[in-house]
Structures are given as C-alpha cells and as structure tokens.
Amino acid sequence: MTTPLIDPFQRAISYLRVSVTDRCDFRCVYCMSENMTFLPKKELLTLEELDRMCSTFVNLGVEKLRITGGEPLVRKGIMTFFDAMTRHLETGALKELTLTTNGSQLGRFADDLHAAGVRRVNISLDTLDETKFADITRWGRLPQVLRGIDAAQAAGLRVKINTVALKGFNEDELFTLVEWCKGRDMDLTFIEVMPMGDIGNEDRLDQYWKLSDLRARLAGEYTLTDLAERSGGPARYVRLEETGQKIGFITPLTHNFCESCNRVRLTCTGELYMCLGQEDMADLRPALRNHPGDDAPLQEAIRAAIAMKPKGHDFDYSRQSVEGRMSRHMSHTGG
Numbered sequence: 277m278t279t280p281l282i283d284p285f286q287r288a289i290s291y292l293r294v295s296v297t298d299r300c301d302f303r304c305v306y307c308m309s310e311n312m313t314f315l316p317k318k319e320l321l322t323l324e325e326l327d328r329m330c331s332t333f334v335n336l337g338v339e340k341l342r343i344t345g346g347e348p349l350v351r352k353g354i355m356t357f358f359d360a361m362t363r364h365l366e367t368g369a370l371k372e373l374t375l376t377t378n379g380s381q382l383g384r385f386a387d388d389l390h391a392a393g394v395r396r397v398n399i400s401l402d403t404l405d406e407t408k409f410a411d412i413t414r415w416g417r418l419p420q421v422l423r424g425i426d427a428a429q430a431a432g433l434r435v436k437i438n439t440v441a442l443k444g445f446n447e448d449e450l451f452t453l454v455e456w457c458k459g460r461d462m463d464l465t466f467i468e469v470m471p472m473g474d475i476g477n478e479d480r481l482d483q484y485w486k487l488s489d490l491r492a493r494l495a496g497e498y499t500l501t502d503l504a505e506r507s508g509g510p511a512r513y514v515r516l517e518e519t520g521q522k523i524g525f526i527t528p529l530t531h532n533f534c535e536s537c538n539r540v541r542l543t544c545t546g547e548l549y550m551c552l553g554q555e556d557m558a559d560l561r562p563a564l565r566n567h568p569g570d571d572a573p574l575q576e577a578i579r580a581a582i583a584m585k586p587k588g589h590d591f592d593y594s595r596q597s598v599e600g601r602m603s604r605h606m607s608h609t610g611g
C-alpha cells in the first residue's frame with residue numbers, strides 16, 4: 277500500500293474532481309462567453325490517459341471521483357471511461373463515482389451510468405421557466421433537461437439539483453424550486469456566483485445574490501436547523517423542519533471551509549489545480565505522456581503537486597470590487 281496523499285497542512289486528499297472536456301452544449305452566461313474558443317482536441321487527455329491518471333490517484337488513496345467539465349456527457353466515448361472506472365468501485369478502492377452535468381444528455385446515458393456504478397448525480401438547473409432557462413443557458417432547452425432528470429430518477433440515480441443564486445433572475449423562484457425538489461424527492465443546493473473567467477459584458481456584481489440573504493428568506497417561511505454534515509468542501513446544509521428537506525449552500529467566496537479541504541481538481545489537459553481560488557497548478561501531462569507503462573514519475577509529480585497545496589484562497593467581494601478574480605473559466609476546472 278502506498279502512503280496516502282497528505283498536504284502540508286495535514287489534510288488528506290481523498291477527492292478528485294476531473295474535467296473531461298472544456299466543451300459544452302450550453303453557454304450559461306455566468307460561465308462562458310457566447311463565442312468560446314475551445315482547446316484543440318489533441319491538447320485533451322485521451323480517454324486512456326484519463327483512465328491512467330484517475331487510476332493513479334485512486335492508487336494514492338483518492339476515494340471519490342467527480343466527473344465534470346464543460347459538459348462531461350458531450351465528450352465523445354465518455355461511457356468507455358465511466359465503464360473503466362467501475363473496476364475501482366469493484367475492488368472497493370473507489371467509494372464513489374459521480375458527475376456534475378447540465379442534464380441535457382441524461383436521457384441517453386442515465387441507464388449506462390447506473391450500470392457503471394454511478395449512484396448519485398448533480399444536475400445544474402437555475403430556473404423552471406422555459407424562457408428564462410433559454411436566456412440563462414443561451415443554448416439550452418428546459419424540456420430536454422427535465423426529460424434528463426426523469427431518466428436519471430427512472431434509472432435509480434439519486435439527484436441533487438444545483439442552482440446558482442442570481443439576483444433579479446431566480447430570486448422569485450426560491451420557494452418554487454424548493455417545493456419542486458420536495459415533490460420529486462431531490463436534494464437542492466444553492467451556489468453563490470463566483471468571479472471566474474472572462475465571460476463578456478455580464479457584470480458579476482449585479483448578479484451576485486448573497487446566500488445569507490437567500491437563507492434569511494427561507495428562514496421566513498421554514499424552520500431551519502443547521503446540520504453538522506460537512507463534505508470537505510464549501511457546502512453547508514440545513515434541514516427544513518416542515519418538509520424534512522436538506523438544502524445546501526455553497527459559498528465559495530468564504531474561507532471557512534479551506535481548513536477541511538480534501539480535494540484537488542484535474543483539468544482535461546492534465547493540469548492539477550490544488551485550490552479552486554488560486555492560479556497555482558502543476559502540469560501532470562509530461563509525467564504521464566513521457567513515461568508510458570511506468571506510473572512512478574506520475575505518482576512523484578502528484579505528490580510534488582500536493583506538497584504545494586495552499587492553505588486557502590483569497591476571493592473578496594467585500595469592497596464592491598472583485599479581488600482575487602480568476603482569469604480561467606469555471607468550465608476549465610469544472611467548478
């Protein structure tokens with residue numbers, strides 16, 4: 277057994293998020309510009325390389341893999357990769373294989389994902405209004421996503437809805453979304469909008485809806501009980517006593533989760549980001565590509581990267597200007 281990955285602040289790294297593509301069939305306004313330039317295909321890790329990369333992390337003690345993007349289900353042949361990961365679930369080395377998706381392709385893939393061992397899926401959905409959905413995603417169509425959600429539940433996948441809280445956009449749907457999720461037995465998590473990437477004219481400070489405000493509005497309608505549950509990430513949970521629902525809040529701009537951070541993020545080109553809020557990364561691709569058949573250099577490169585994991589990040593919206601703004605897109609590191 278190899279020694280597990282422990283960073284300089286004694287945090288065990290057990291969770292890897294992997295972006296398998298930077299492409300997407302949507303153009304959400306807070307995530308991408310309308311005219312995105314995507315990476316040339318040859319820059320991307322092949323499906324075999326993704327397998328080798330993830331398997332090396334699993335051998336080093338990673339127990340949870342979350343596949344993301346861009347939109348992970350638009351990557352050609354992606355089910356081959358999910359099927360390849362099943363072997364790590366079967367040995368018990370991997371405890372959970374999951375994904376974050378916009379839901380558009382779940383009608384096609386939900387059954388296959390369940391067969392590969394996926395049991396839970398996060399689906400991003402910001403509104404239940406068809407016109408608003410088309411506006412916010414630019415290219416998305418709500419009925420297709422709703423069919424995807426139906427397919428996921430029919431396949432036996434547990435669904436969590438992720439909703440980006442956007443001032444003046446979905447404020448009026450707060451209770452509608454809560455009730456809709458209750459009716460379908462789905463968890464719901466709200467995400468505070470983050471200053472990522474150059475996405476055109478949208479002013480992020482205009483869209484910014486503080487989750488403390490959202491939470492206060494919920495508290496006006498329901499009795500909220502804080503739950504001790506922690507994910508090692510920026511999510512906090514409450515239970516709505518009247519309905520028994522669990523509601524999550526992801527406030528990535530606060531620092532209060534960094535000390536328990538258990539995760540790193542791999543981009544589709546093989547760059548490892550040790551912190552979502554910092555530019556520091558390690559390019560693992562040379563260690564992978566230059567040593568086919570020998571995982572030792574890759575293991576060494578991963579350990580060296582983890583040794584550089586910073587203590588925390590430094591986003592700051594407090595003075596009405598966005599300090600610590602990230603120049604890369606969320607679709608690059610997968611959120």
Ligand code: SAM
Binds near residue numbers: 440471
């Ligand atoms: N395409 C998939 C999806 O939308 O679920 C996976 C990738 S997407 C980048 C992952 C998550 O990041 C989504 O829930 C999306 O809403 C969120 N996201 C994207 N840009 C964001 C931003 N600027 N601030 C907060 N969340 C953002």
Ligand code: SF4
Binds near residue numbers: 301303308400
């Ligand atoms: Fe695509 Fe997800 Fe970004 Fe929307 S949030 S543009 S669905 S990657």
